[in-house]
Amino acid sequence: MIEEGFSQGNSLLHRLDARVKILWVVLFSVVTAVCDQWPVLTAALALALAVALALALAVAFMARVAPRELVRRLMPVNLFVIFLWLVLPFTVTGDPSFTLGPLVATRQGILYATQISVKSNAIVIALIALITSTSILTLGHAMHALRVPRKIVYLFFFTYRYIFVIYREYIRLKEAMKIRGFCPGTNLHTYKTYAYLVGMILVRSSERAERVHQAMLCRGFRGRLYSLSDFSMRTADMVWMGAMSACVVVLGLWNG
Amino acid sequence: MDNGLIIHMQGVSFAYPGRGLVLDGLDFSFHQGNRLGLxxxxxxxxxxxxxxxxxxLKPLSGRIEILxxxxxxxxxxxxxxxxxxxLFQDADDQLFSPTVLEDVAFGPLNLGKTREEARAVARNTLQALGLEGFEDRITHKLSGGEKRLVSLATVLAMQPDVLLLDEPTTGLDESTETRLVEILNGLDCSYLVVSHDMDFLAKTTDNIGYMSDGKLSFDEEVVPHTHIHVHPHGRYTHEHSEK
Incomplete structure (x- = not known):
């Protein structure tokens, strides 16, 4: 489920105000997403990798695991990128580069796909480096402090809290199926059973949601959640924010 | 509020959709200081x-007077x-905040307390239940017994006049159950406990009501009592009565 392996630590990156991290990642993502000059994109990727490296070095006990872990976490985004590679080189018009049967790949198409790969990886690496060094809890509170709409923050918290409960329910149902000799195969019985499983999880989750809401009502909930935590900017946070934002601004200006 | 009457139900009926009456003209009175089992x-x-x-839930018919x-x-x-x-049957329904302290402070904050007050109330409540050091624990990573006690803390932090407990001993081991008995007996609060556990009710309540045919009756002749008995597997650690 949700692992927070990177969130334990006491480096500069860990102690950084979570609001600063979120703001910087947003700034970095936007600038990287709109840049189209190769040197700028390379620099953006390097910057993201540098931040990730700082985290990997900081989480000493994970130093050896970190590169593999980083690659594992990059997998989902690169799955999408693979699909782009399957399509873009052959659909963007331009100078032909090579042919694959009846398909003609263009130089422009290949460059475009490469650009998207670099951009998305740079953004996700920066995200992993900064966001995973924060506990989910702090992240939620930081979002609240940054005036992210309350409903989104609650959704975030509730997802974090109940995904485990729902997962346990899923495991229980699956085990109950197994114990009665269920063996998944490619047949209608399997599809039907899985449909029941999914349906049952939905029903249970919805009932659970209702009970949680009732329990909240019993404790005087009137549609407002209050946060117990405060954030305070320290000099280190401001220096970091200033320096790192300057880097991003330079990237943006360089791109022209 | 004559002589501390808190809950007064008269002729209350209730049915879930598609099923017969669960409650059928039920009468029930609950007074300040009552410690009732159900x-x-x-x-x-x-x-x-x-x-x-x-x-x-809202009744189909009948009157409910509270305070x-x-x-x-x-x-x-x-x-x-x-x-x-x-107190809900399933602690996972009750504990929705990421950390214990936030969950316990949720009720007091809803009652309009400031953050500092809520934090203080939450800390005191946890301390009173012997849960010091649990403040920053992640709620979903607590054990079943810990979850139950923390849930109790979340309700007690609101400093209620009456506590309703729905099968509080389900899934608890004997030491946690003993702890719950001690906590309830030390409470300065009226309560109503639903349980199937006669031993538990005997230790925590003054009178026990029986629900049947949609009505609630208190049999004055039934006196809760504890007894020591002999049975197989007696050598394994377990508790039936005090010490």
Whole structure:
């Protein structure tokens, strides 16, 4: 489920105000997403990798695991990128580069796909480096402090809290199926059973949601959640924010 | 509020859609200082009764008076819930905040306390239940027994006049159950406990009501008692009565 392996630590990156991290990642993502000059994109990727490296070095006990872990976490985004590679080189018009049967790949198409790969990886690496060094809890509170709409923050918290409960329910149902000799195969019985499983999880989750809401009502909930935590900017946070934002601004200006 | 009458139900009936009456003209009075147990077969309406009291369900007919006022609509029950706390059967329903402290402070914050006050109340409540050091624990990573005690803390932090407990001993090991007995006996609060556990009710309540045929009756002749008995597997650690 949700692992927070990177969130334990006491480096500069860990102690950084979570609001600063979120703001910087947003700034970095936007600038990287709109840049189209190769040197700028390379620099953006390097910057993201540098931040990730700082985290990997900081989480000493994970130093050896970190590169593999980083690659594992990059997998989902690169799955999408693979699909782009399957399509873009052959659909963007331009100078032909090579042919694959009846398909003609263009130089422009290949460059475009490469650009998207670099951009998305740079953004996700920066995200992993900064966001995973924060506990989910702090992240939620930081979002609240940054005036992210309350409903989104609650959704975030509730997802974090109940995904485990729902997962346990899923495991229980699956085990109950197994114990009665269920063996998944490619047949209608399997599809039907899985449909029941999914349906049952939905029903249970919805009932659970209702009970949680009732329990909240019993404790005087009137549609407002209050946060117990405060954030305070320290000099280190401001220096970091200033320096790192300057880097991003330079990237943006360089791109022209 | 004559002689401390807190809950007064008259002729209350209730049915779930598509099923017969669960409660059928039920009468029930609960006074300040009462410590009542509630037994009855599965499906006899014990949980339904608790839910009606805090307004999570609305009766088909009958009258519910709480603290001297007739309660009917959601807004009436908002006040009721500030005075009457309900401990749910499943602690996972009750604990929704990421950390223990936040969850315990949730009720006090809703009651309009400041963050500092809420934090202080939460800390004191945890301490009173012997849960010091749990403040920053992640709620979903607690053990079953810990979850139950923390849930109790979340309700007690609202400093209710009456506590409703729905099968509080389900899934608890004996040492946690003993702890729960001690906690309840040390409480300066009236309560109503639904349980199937006669030993537990005997240790924590003064009188036990029985639900059957949609009604609640208190048999004055039944006196809760503890007894020591002999049975196979007796050598394994377990508790039936004090020490």
């Amino acid at each position: 037994m009855g077969a599965n499906g006899s309406g014990k949980t339904t009764l608790l839910r009606l009291i805090v307004g999570l 001297g006022r007739t309660v009917k609509e959601e807004k009436d029950f908002v006040r009721v819930r500030e005075r009457i706390g309900l």
